[in-house]
Amino acid sequence: MPHDSTGLIHHSDGCPRCWWAGLDPVYVAYHDTEWGVPEHDGRALYEKLILDGFQAGLSWITILRRREGFRRAFAGFDPEAIARFTQADVERLMQDTGIIRNRAKIVGTIAGARAFLAIEERGPGFSRFLWDFVEGQPIQGRATDRAGIATETEISRAISRALKSEGFSFCGPTIVHAFMQAVGMVNDHLAGCHRHAPCAAMGAGR
Template identity: 80%
Template sequence: MSETGLIAHPDGCPRCWWAGLDPVYVAYHDTEWGVPEHDGRALYEKLILDGFQAGLSWITILRRREGFREAFAQFEPERIARFTADDVARLMADARIIRNRAKIEATIRGAQAWLRIEERGPGFSAFLWNFVDGSPVQGRAGSRADILPETPLSRRVSKALKAEGFGFCGPTIVHAFMQATGLVNDHLVGCHRHAPCAGLGGPR
């Protein structure tokens, strides 16, 4: 890894340091992270998974993502919102996921909050994208040291999500979520994905 936080790969493409050399991480970095996401259900899923990551490494979540999807009804909020105590007990016994009762219960409350936002319009996606006026914030970090763990923006979004009823959405988790879903393009400027992701969102 260079002093900038970029990693040179055999394919010649410089990547952000956190992708490492793990094929799962590299694929996620190259195809998902930083790509603007506008689907409300997918945004809910990613917010929940970022919440489950708290205290763990993201690769742990990535390797269990399909198990999470199967356990949580493909992250369809309409279904999760109706989960009962029996569902919580079922999930607490499911080794495919992170068995944390507080996070499981927060997932159900988050689904109920998602539905309330959808019902009053214009929906969860617009709720989030309005914080950046519909266009991704384009980071200009040249090194790992320039990437902040949270920002004034993530603090505002975190406060709003908590007010709606979401849990496990502190400013650091929300910042990671916004980076992952392309609300913020925080690929290092020397990373081969920075320019393509910037092109997807337009100037800001």
């Protein structure tokens, strides 16, 4: 189903959606229920940041289809459990066909868990650490076409620098901006998308 000149896809259910959702049911469900919804749970934010890091060089649908495999392999993305992973765990994960077997990203996930715990311990926590960059409120994008959607911003560059200084890896400005879009720190649904207004309302409710 082709998208129109703005980048909206008009599905048979009558709901216009952002172009990237395509027709894959997994992708459409993700677009309609998760992407752009403000997320404030620290552990969930950690999981999404790690998965976005694994996406580097790949398509998001590749990661999305393996998400349950990642959750099994990484102890449900429990940072306390992952922080205790050893070299033996790294070797185990390198043999796990349910995930993307990239040694640097696996090692980075463990380092990220330890960084997460350090941020949590000193307070006020990982969620606040991230959301303070947008003063606790989602940035409301109002792009009417895909050309108006940024791939990185000054805020994503600042968050990237902060995360790297804490010990996270695979968190460049483009990855961080994609993460911000996904967890609702910025509402980048196209203005004509049926999810733009609901996500905006959720952001205004805090």
